[in-house]
Amino acid sequence: MDKNELLEYIDANSSAITVFKDKVRSDQEARNKKRQPAKRWNDARIERQVDKYTDEFISNVYDKLSKGVKATRSTPREKWVAFIESNEILDSLEESVSMMEIGED
Numbered sequence: 001m002d003k004n005e006l007l008e009y010i011d012a013n014s015s016a017i018t019v020f021k022d023k024v025r026s027d028q029e030a031r032n033k034k035r036q037p038a039k040r041w042n043d044a045r046i047e048r049q050v051d052k053y054t055d056e057f058i059s060n061v062y063d064k065l066s067k068g069v070k071a072t073r074s075t076p077r078e079k080w081v082a083f084i085e086s087n088e089i090l091d092s093l094e095e096s097v098s099m100m101e102i103g104e105d
Contacts, residue, residue, distance in 0.1 A: 001071075001080040003062045007054075009081070010061075014090040016097045017054065024053045027103035065089065 001009070011017045028046045035041070041049075069075060069083045084090060 001075070001077045003058055005077065006062050006065070006080070007058045009084075010058075010090065010093065014094055016090065016093045017058075019094070020057055020097045020100070021050050021054055023097075023100060023102045024050045030103065061093065 007017065025046065028041075028049050032041050032046060065071075065080070065083070068087070069080055071080070
């Protein structure tokens with residue numbers, strides 16, 4: 001399983017990605033409102049930033065999972081799914097994302 005397949009799997013079986021993107025988008029919109037009018041970002045730039053943060057988030061999740069799965073390039077998708085399900089990774093991920101605070105303090 002590669003990073004994109006993991007993203008698709010999590011997105012199809014959990015609300016974690018949607019919740020994460022919503023939190024990042026809200027943070028980026030709040031930051032944008034604080035910028036000078038001439039320096040404000042358009043919606044496309046905000047979405048690119050959301051995508052960037054999501055990619056970094058998935059990379060971190062992927063790296064941690066690949067260590068748990070002891071994955072190699074030839075590790076079958078089924079082994080990944082079995083590891084994710086047996087360790088209730090999606091539930092943990094949803095809980096972590098729901099408790100996450102993204103933004104300026």
